[in-house]
Amino acid sequence: MCTALKTNYQLSEEIGRGRFGTIFRCFHPLSNEPYACKLIDKSLLHDSTDRDCLQNEPKFMTLLSPHPNILQIFHVFEDDQYLSIVMDLCQPHTLFDRMVDGPIQESQAAALMKNLLEAVAHCHRLGVAHRDIKPDNILFDSADNLKLADFGSAEWFGDGRSMSGVVGTPYYVAPEVLLGREYDEKVDVWSCGVILYIMLAGIPPFYGDSAAEIFEAVVRANLRFPSRIFRTVSPAAKDLLRKMICRDSSRRFSAEQALRHPWILSAGDTAELT
Known part of the structure; x- marks a missing residue:
């Protein structure tokens, strides 16, 4: 060394x-x-x-x-x-480990997503896109503070520059990346939306038996909320998911917009929203 x-x-x-x-x-x-x-x-x-x-x-x-x-x-x-x-020295368990046991309560999911979106919005304000946001890259320090990590795939997008290149991870990558198009920083918001969906549902929104099948499902981007799984999830949470996991990136929320959504502002308190 x-x-x-x-x-x-x-x-x-x-x-x-x-x-x-x-x-x-x-x-x-x-x-x-x-x-x-x-x-x-x-x-x-x-x-x-x-x-x-x-x-x-x-x-x-x-x-x-x-x-x-x-x-x-x-x-x-x-x-x-x-x-x-x-x-920073972090705990050995990542957000992925916390999600393995199934759905997370809305209040806890909202708190985690707020912290993640704060990190992403900070990156975007400085002209940096992470491009590989997934639960494995989300750590927690000894005080249990969420820490976004692993910037090996990050890229500059400042001064109006778009990005290209297929980077990311099955389940979490945005459709415009897989289609080989130029894209912007909102690919990170898509990934955050997929993480939120899994936190609330316990399953990914787009899946398949192989990477190719997962990619096909992502490109179709047919977002569904099966009633059996989402019957206890609030309308406000589903509204935010629709705006983050939006196939049309021009209509997809930015990280800043997602932070201002009522579900995030109320910390997932569904009683406050009704």
Whole structure:
């Protein structure tokens, strides 16, 4: 590992492992504050896409920090062999783990979605689209604050520039991305809407037995609210879902508009909305 990293931090046990690197718990020797350190082996980066992702993450996260709902970077160290990123230490369980057990109460779902939309709106105000928002990339710190992470697929869209390229994850990717069209930052709002749907329903809005079938369902974008599943979900929540998971991106809500929706403003309190 980098000499500068060893000089500034004391690495402890391994707490996670990814395709290109390993995450360790680490401590600052003076303050004894705990952090996470992602240690990336650059020899495992075989193509330009991987190398771009490697450079993107610290670049965008440094620009976007500090924000209460975005994973914060504290130091980046690099030598010929490794890139080391010191960042917030988060819980081992992601939003995906919280969603596995089935539907989440509206009040809790609204609180989580408000925090996520605050992070996304912050990114968009600074001209950055995340482009791979999914439950696995949504973490929680020791105080249970939501933290949006993994900016390896992020892209600039400022100065009126559109984006292109198929990036994202089945279930959560917007239809205009799959169709190979140019697109804007509202692809992130679509992904947030899909996450909200799964939080409330326990199932994704578009699904299939393979990635190809999922993509076909996403492109059709036939949004339904099966009465058996949605009978206890409020009309206001379904209204917000329609505006976030809208196939026509010109009519789809922005993150700022979603934050101003009555369901978010009432914190999912259906009694207040009736």
